[in-house]
Amino acid sequence: MTSPIPDDPVVTIADSDLSTCDPPKPKEYRADLSFLLASQDSRLVAIIEPQTAAPKPHKRRSWPAYVVNAHRTHHCDAHLLVIARRQQVARSCAKPIRLGHRGFTLAPHVIGPDNTPDPTDPALTAANPELAVLACLTGALDLDIVANQHLILGLIANLDEDRKRRYNSAIRDASSPQIRHSMEALMTTVYRDKFYEKIKAEGRAEGAAELLLDILREREFPVSSELRERAIHADEEQLHAWALRAIKATSIEEVFLD
Known part of the structure; x- marks a missing residue:
């Protein structure tokens, strides 16, 4: 055992029902987003958790449950990826979560402003829309700069409707009211089309x-x-x-x- 046994402990019988219950009502474990990546030979689950501030202790205690439940549900490897808005938040999220059992320490994968791939890198052209959205979520792409608003909207405009809706929603959630207002103005002028009217509804x-x-x-x-x-x-x-x-x-x- 890696956790020391307390001196002179009082031993009681604990509840052996380890279902995801938190009396008096069930406890839900819902990640912000999960992806199942599958090929003919292998598959894995990626659990995505955006963080704009240092996670509270109860949130960090939920992350191992996300990974274990995803592993059990999908019968494959599961990885937790935290997307941090600021570098200080990234450092806080990257701290290992030690559960006490031998070898059972969760070290989250973390992407913050300092290690976000550059969405304008010509070598990453195929992934540019996704990387640009990621850069918005981490703050690596400063949307206070109007040129960057044009960059992200231009990349999203040519995607299929489902991805446009999802990416636009993610960017809105990560943006200030001023940035959302500015980008909506661009959507109704420079990038106007029927889909952006649909986004508002x-x-x-x-x-x-x-x-x-x-x-x-x-x-x-x-x-x-x-x-x-x-x-x-x-x-x-x-x-x-x-x-x-x-x-x-x-x-x-x-x-x-x-």
């Missing part, structure tokens, strides 16, 4: 979905993965109706009654 719907889920959590209603997906993909009008029901409903079934 989807952004409102995403906010309404988060509000609904917050209300359900506050009411302590159990939300299954299926119901969560219904909320995420519903339109703004439907979400508003569900939210009004959720305030007074006595059960989760009443909220989603069709």
Whole structure:
């Protein structure tokens, strides 16, 4: 054993049910984003966690659970990748998480401003859109500079709709209100097309979905993965109706009654 046994310990029988429960209600472990990379010969899971500030102790204790649960679910190697907004945050996130069991120490992979690949590097042309988004998330690409706003929007504009929606959402979440306003102005002028008008509507719907889920959590209603997906993909009008029901409903079934 690598952890010392306490002197004169008081021994009690601990709960042997190690399910992901945190009384009095179940504990959810939801990473911000996960990717399954698979080929004919191998596969692995990458768990992505953006961090804008040094993680609190309870958050760091969740990271080993993410890796173990992903390993168990997908039956393959699992890696935790933390994307840090500032270098000080990157150093804090990179600290090993020691669980006490021999050899069981999680050392997160961390990408911060100092080790983000340069999205303008000609040798990385094929990955330029993804690297540019990553650089926005780490702050390596300063979006206070208008030229960089043009750079990222120009790279995203030619992608398929799903990637455009996902990348735009990620950049918005990592940006200040001033930057979001400036980029929206560019979207409606220089980079105007139907998709960017759609982004605004989807952004409102995403906010309404988060509000609904917050209300359900506050009411302590159990939300299954299926119901969560219904909320995420519903339109703004439907979400508003569900939210009004959720305030007074006595059960989760009443909220989603069709």
